[in-house]
Structures are given as structure tokens and as C-alpha cells.
Amino acid sequence: MFTTELFVQTLIAGVTIGVLYALMALGITFIYSIVKMINWAMGEFYMIGSYLQYMLVVSLLGPDLWYLAIPIAGLGVFILGAIVEPILIKPMFTHSIERKDDYATVVTIALLLLLRNLATGLGGPYQRTPGSNLPTVMLGPLPQSGARVAAFVFALVAIALFYLLLRKTWFGLALRAAAQSRVGVETAGVNILRLDQMAFGIGVALAGIAGALLAPVFLVFPTNGVVTTVKGFEIIVIGGLGSIPGALIAGVLLGVVESLGAAFISSPYQNVYGFLLVIAILLVRPTGLFGERGRLV
Amino acid sequence: MAALLETEGLTKRFGGLTATEDVSISVNAGEIRGLIGPNGAGKTTLVNLITGIYPPSAGEIRLAGARLTGLPPHLVARRGLLRTFQVCRLFGNLSVRENLLLPYLARGAVALTEGAARARDLLQLTKLTRLADAPAKELSGGQRALLQVASGFMLPELRCYVLDEPFAGINPVIKEEIIELIIEANRSRGLTFVIVSHEMAIMRRLCHSISVLAQGRVVSEGTLDEVAGRHEVIAAYLGKGWA
Numbered sequence: 001m002f003t004t005e006l007f008v009q010t011l012i013a014g015v016t017i018g019v020l021y022a023l024m025a026l027g028i029t030f031i032y033s034i035v036k037m038i039n040w041a042m043g044e045f046y047m048i049g050s051y052l053q054y055m056l057v058v059s060l061l062g063p064d065l066w067y068l069a070i071p072i073a074g075l076g077v078f079i080l081g082a083i084v085e086p087i088l089i090k091p092m093f094t095h096s097i098e099r100k101d102d103y104a105t106v107v108t109i110a111l112l113l114l115l116r117n118l119a120t121g122l123g124g125p126y127q128r129t130p131g132s133n134l135p136t137v138m139l140g141p142l143p144q145s146g147a148r149v150a151a152f153v154f155a156l157v158a159i160a161l162f163y164l165l166l167r168k169t170w171f172g173l174a175l176r177a178a179a180q181s182r183v184g185v186e187t188a189g190v191n192i193l194r195l196d197q198m199a200f201g202i203g204v205a206l207a208g209i210a211g212a213l214l215a216p217v218f219l220v221f222p223t224n225g226v227v228t229t230v231k232g233f234e235i236i237v238i239g240g241l242g243s244i245p246g247a248l249i250a251g252v253l254l255g256v257v258e259s260l261g262a263a264f265i266s267s268p269y270q271n272v273y274g275f276l277l278v279i280a281i282l283l284v285r286p287t288g289l290f291g292e293r294g295r296l297v
Numbered sequence: 298m299a300a301l302l303e304t305e306g307l308t309k310r311f312g313g314l315t316a317t318e319d320v321s322i323s324v325n326a327g328e329i330r331g332l333i334g335p336n337g338a339g340k341t342t343l344v345n346l347i348t349g350i351y352p353p354s355a356g357e358i359r360l361a362g363a364r365l366t367g368l369p370p371h372l373v374a375r376r377g378l379l380r381t382f383q384v385c386r387l388f389g390n391l392s393v394r395e396n397l398l399l400p401y402l403a404r405g406a407v408a409l410t411e412g413a414a415r416a417r418d419l420l421q422l423t424k425l426t427r428l429a430d431a432p433a434k435e436l437s438g439g440q441r442a443l444l445q446v447a448s449g450f451m452l453p454e455l456r457c458y459v460l461d462e463p464f465a466g467i468n469p470v471i472k473e474e475i476i477e478l479i480i481e482a483n484r485s486r487g488l489t490f491v492i493v494s495h496e497m498a499i500m501r502r503l504c505h506s507i508s509v510l511a512q513g514r515v516v517s518e519g520t521l522d523e524v525a526g527r528h529e530v531i532a533a534y535l536g537k538g539w540a
Contacts, residue, residue, distance in 0.1 A: 173395055174402050177388045184386040187348055188399045189374035189452070 018255020025235035027206035033179035034199035043225025044115035049208025057130035077208025082201035119222035132216035151213035240291025307356035331504035339513040349373040377456035389434030439471035
């Protein structure tokens, strides 16, 4: 039954989860913009971020210091990405291979299977949770899960830092230039392969942070990144490839549409509403709301 | 005068197609060398070889005696050899100022202040100060070409600047500005240029000497007036019946 209170509560829940989806989408769109390949293993880096969060909270830091685990989990995933990229992705770009980006994309599918099965082999298929002792937050008269609100705030901070990195640093300038012309930036003296490595690390770290933030909400298990990866790709289609504002707005839009649809139409079809939105955007604006070839920021 | 840029027996094959064959040129320090030839002669391939975009199938490239052969483009740039592109490769979503700052990335983050000051000077010189913070995609075609050429002058270590068709399809006023930039950089910094162009009047005005490429080979060298009368050059442009 429709009530204003339920509507507002659902809207807030949609915005909250949408920003977290956007974090995932940013990682995907960022790696695509620089390395020019789709990283299908993003969900697995999300999963690793959630496992790192779980292990740090349960074994080392304790539930009161959960917030310290988040940057550590992000850093851990960044280091893993920066190690994986030169071993698995870079060889696709340095040897005389045609359709380099296609091969690199296929490699990430193999990586997806490897990481997922490794997680199952090492930790079993069990669902775990780092738990959350955060109290319910009242937004006006409306209660919101403390874990979700905290995840929302941290996601906003991560997105703001990412934005500042791109806009205010020399490294960010090189990244934005590489998003538009790899050859152009290379002939200006920038080592594009090193840039690829850093971009891959940063992109998967964003997924890892999303995983760490959502660990108490969506739990920790070997395939927990599947849904957020799909959402990430939906957001890219809606917002437009390579656009940070596009990813943010589309993330919120997707979160809100799914939440409202689940609350007021039918909850089992929650994922369908997002796909309907994707189809509608594709019909009206195939490049997405803010899409433009090679754009970054 | 000592040679700054040298190629020796430079050959590039793409499968069964030989784009350049046994190209040996020697460009002196402080020289402005023109590279002309009919379409498909291999001029841009030669530029791509020199700047590390393509690895050569055979031959050597040297800059001030140091071997460039096989180096990736970013290391070629860091040795002081920059280039522009025939199809303007400006970064449209970056601001005009950021486009100018890009070659400074090769020097690392420490050069930020110095780079910003140089960019200011170049913006004034190119009359683009007013548009400094606008996205480069908002510039006219001529302004883009001007900005592309000017961005190379940002790098203090620049020793040899390879310009691929810098005057193609732009208006005479901006052409003149680009010519002035080249002349000034050559005179004041002793900068060496290799310029690919079909604009013979400009090439006559700018270039100390010309290399003519046809079917991937250097067929003639000399001043523009010298090479223009040679039968192998006339044959390359007009066909053997005209020579």
C-alpha cells in the first residue's frame, strides 16, 4: 500500500544502494576508459574486498574498528590488481597480437573463474558476515540500517577522492588523456603500460571498497560479486561509458527504480526494473545519458 | 654540422606490403627538413617508425648518435623527439591548458609550477589565453592544429620535432602563426624540425632541405627548387610519361 513514509524510505534506500552500485560501475568504466577492455572479473575483486573486510574485522581489528578495515581492504585489492595486470593483461598489449583488447577481456573471464573457484576452495561456499554493531539511523521519522548508511557515506568519500585524483593531480591528467588517446599520450612521453597497471589497480580497488562496504549488508561468499557486477554494467549503459557523473546519476537512478519497483509493484521482479530502465535508455539514447566516446570525467 | 636525427636502411613491411624500404636520411642539428612525396609514399609510416609507434622490420634510427630503434614511443619522447599527428590527436575533453601541460608529464610531477608558467607563455603566444580553460574540442580546426604544434614546445628537452601535415586544411591566418612558431623555435632554440607537408610554398619558405619519398624510398634530396626539377620527382608525382 502506498504511503508517503514508505515512498520516502524506499527512495532513501534506493539512493543509498545506488551510490554503492555506482562505485562498482566507476571501477568498470575507469578500467575500460584507460585499458580499453572490459574486466569481467570485477565481481571477484569485489568478493575479495568483502573477504578482506571480513577477515580484518573478525581476526584482527574487531567490530569497533570496522572503518579501518575498509581502506586496508581497498589497498589490498589495489595491490592484487597491480600484481595481476602485468602478469595477465599486459602481455596481451605488448606482443604482436591482433584484437588485443578482445584477448585481454577473455583473460579476465579466465581470471573470474580462477578467483571464484579459489575462494570456494580456500573458504568453502559458506556465507559469512563481519557483522555490524552500528545502530539504526533515524532520518526524520524513518529508520535506516546503520551499516547501509555508513556504506553510503564511505562510498561518497571514495568517489570524492577518486574524482580529486583525476581532476587535481598530474597522474589524473595522464589518465584522462589516456582515456582519449593512448597513442597521443604515449607520444607525449607517458609510459602507457605503467598507466594501465595503475588504472587496473585503482579500478579493481573501487570494486574492492564496494565489496568491503557491503560485506555486512550482502554477506561474504564466493559469488557475492555477481549481482553488483551486473548492476555495474547496467549503470554504464544507462550513464554512458567513461562518464563519472553518468555513473553516479545512473547508479542512483538504478537503485531508486529497483527499490520503488520492489516496494510498490512486486519485489521478486526487482532486477527486472533495472533491465527495463536499460532498455528504455538504449531506445532513447544508445550512448547513455552522459556517454561520449573516450570521455573520462 | 653534426647529424641529430639519422635513419639507416629503415624498412617497414606489413605482411606482403613494403611501406618504406631502405630509407636513410640524415637531419642536421638546427635544420628544418621537409619530407614530401605523393600520397602513399610512406611519409607517415616513416614518422611512425622514427617516433617508435611501429618497430622497423630492418634498419636503424639514431638521435644524436644514441640508438632509438625499438624504443617505445614514451622513451623516444623522453629523449627529446616529439611529434604531431596528421589527424589531430588533441585531447578534446581536456582543457586547452591541460593539453599544453601534457608533454610535461614526461618530466614527472615535480615540474608542475614550471610547466604552468610555460603554458601561460605559450597561451599568450598562440593567442589562446582566453580559451585556456575551455575544453579543446571547442576550438576551431585551425586552433586545434596550432595547439597541437604549440604543445610540443612545452618540453624544454625537445630537440627534434616531427610535424605530420601541420598545415592541412587550416586557414591562412593560423597557418602563418604556426609558421612563425616554427621559425622562432628554430632560430631561438636551434630546434630541429622534420615537416611532412604538401604545401610547397610553405615548405620552400621553411625548409633548409627536402627529402622526397616515393613508393617507400627516398628518391631525391636537396633544396625544394633543386628536387622540383628532377625527373624522378616529377615521375613520382605525375607518372613516368611526364618526366
